[in-house]
Amino acid sequence: MKITDARVFVGGPGKNYVTLKIMTDQGVYGLGDATLNNRETLPAAYLRDYLIPNLIGKDPRNSEDIWQFFYRGAYFRRGPIAMAAFGAIDMALWDIKAKLAGMPLYQLFGGKSRDGALVYAHATGADLDDLMESVARYVALGYKAVRVQCGIPGMPTASYAVPEQKSAGKDHITDFSGIIPKTEIWDTDRYMRFMPGALAEVRDRFGPELKILHDVHHRLLPREAAEFAKAVEPVGLYWLEDPTPAEDQSALRLIRQHATTPIAIGEVFNSIWDCNALIENELIDFIRVAVTYAGGITHVKRIVDLAALHHVRTGFHGAPSHSPISMAAQHHLNAWAPNFGIQEYLVLGTPACDALFPSDHALRDGLFHVSDAPGLGVDFDEDEAARYEYAPGSHPVVRLEDGTMWNY
Ligand code: KDG
Ligand code: MG
Numbered sequence: 001m002k003i004t005d006a007r008v009f010v011g012g013p014g015k016n017y018v019t020l021k022i023m024t025d026q027g028v029y030g031l032g033d034a035t036l037n038n039r040e041t042l043p044a045a046y047l048r049d050y051l052i053p054n055l056i057g058k059d060p061r062n063s064e065d066i067w068q069f070f071y072r073g074a075y076f077r078r079g080p081i082a083m084a085a086f087g088a089i090d091m092a093l094w095d096i097k098a099k100l101a102g103m104p105l106y107q108l109f110g111g112k113s114r115d116g117a118l119v120y121a122h123a124t125g126a127d128l129d130d131l132m133e134s135v136a137r138y139v140a141l142g143y144k145a146v147r148v149q150c151g152i153p154g155m156p157t158a159s160y161a162v163p164e165q166k167s168a169g170k171d172h173i174t175d176f177s178g179i180i181p182k183t184e185i186w187d188t189d190r191y192m193r194f195m196p197g198a199l200a201e202v203r204d205r206f207g208p209e210l211k212i213l214h215d216v217h218h219r220l221l222p223r224e225a226a227e228f229a230k231a232v233e234p235v236g237l238y239w240l241e242d243p244t245p246a247e248d249q250s251a252l253r254l255i256r257q258h259a260t261t262p263i264a265i266g267e268v269f270n271s272i273w274d275c276n277a278l279i280e281n282e283l284i285d286f287i288r289v290a291v292t293y294a295g296g297i298t299h300v301k302r303i304v305d306l307a308a309l310h311h312v313r314t315g316f317h318g319a320p321s322h323s324p325i326s327m328a329a330q331h332h333l334n335a336w337a338p339n340f341g342i343q344e345y346l347v348l349g350t351p352a353c354d355a356l357f358p359s360d361h362a363l364r365d366g367l368f369h370v371s372d373a374p375g376l377g378v379d380f381d382e383d384e385a386a387r388y389e390y391a392p393g394s395h396p397v398v399r400l401e402d403g404t405m406w407n408y
Pocket of ligand 1: 037173215217267318319320321344
């Protein structure tokens with residue numbers, strides 16, 4: 001069996017999905033996702049210019065060797081662009097393998113460990129009342145877990161994932177007016193004074209059963225993060241995410257020494273080498289890698305197995321940036337993983353998105369039910385894809401009030 005061709009498509013409804021389709025001489029094809037938010041053309045070029053020419057003629061069933069060929073073969077390896085490109089190939093090869101077996105992908109990992117996998121959505125508000133309404137809407141929809149972000153009184157601009165105005169919601173963070181970013185102003189003191197109390201009010205309003213998550217989005221210094229994690233202990237958060245920038249892993253030790261609040265980190269990690277020390281030293285509770293830019297299923301499964309040895313559960317990244325293809329790969333891992341925790345999942349299943357990526361995966365009562373179709377269980381409609389093209393977009397950047405650059 002041989003790979004005969006592979007093509008990359010960039011575009012989608014309101015997003016620049018990077019979709020890889022690998023064709024074989026037996027008519028079976030596989031799909032992968034290399035979407036890297038606001039840098040989408042780069043993994044697409046890496047695939048087209050360097051990887052696809054090396055794929056043609058290879059046996060698609062040898063997904064491990066093909067992964068090793070690209071990873072070990074790249075002298076300048078790792079990093080989000082390369083790992084997203086490797087990841088897309090890897091997903092497509094697992095899709096082919098499971099289609100050949102006539103089985104849903106999770107069967108190849110060892111079958112299902114659960115029927116429905118817990119997901120969380122993003123509740124947000126310009127202020128606390130607005131946030132309460134947003135949380136209530138998700139609870140009414142059956143969600144058992146919500147991530148909670150809130151506008152901070154006195155903060156000069158809205159901050160991460162918070163709308164400028166009440167009732168505006170905020171599912172997307174990309175601004176498609178161009179590649180010159182907008183600026184958010186950040187004030188740690190105001191955040192530290194307000195946010196623990198806001199989280200406590202959400203807990204009081206919604207009771208003990210709701211799983212409440214919060215994303216600091218890398219904004220705090222290690223000592224501040226330890227103080228914050230300790231201050232929110234009575235809230236009983238399901239997790240506190242990215243309290244500090246991920247580069248300084250010793251910060252996680254300081255947080256651990258001061259608080260028992262569960263810590264989730266890893267959405268910007270690209271490899272097992274970014275998180276093995278955090279996992280082995282049991283400094284985190286949830287690992288947030290994404291199959292997209294952490295090298296696909298082959299590599300992420302290794303991370304999941306390492307995490308399982310150290311009581312670290314999965315909480316894969318699932319921001320709207322990922323296409324339904326990589327989300328499907330994660331849903332299959334979630335169905336299997338003995339150390340599954342939760343999946344970030346925003347229902348952005350607009351009719352246009354469903355038409356581009358048809359599937360029968362289903363969300364019911366806050367639990368995700370993975371498709372039983374052979375392979376990943378997602379298809380890609382090339383006629384629909386022809387309607388879209390790349391649109392340049394950007395994340396905001398963050399500065400302090402005096403103009404100093406800060407972490408987005
Ligand atoms: O592109 C960046 C987003 O994926 C990120 O900001 C989302 O932090 C995020 C989250 O937890 O979903
Ligand atoms: Mg996050």
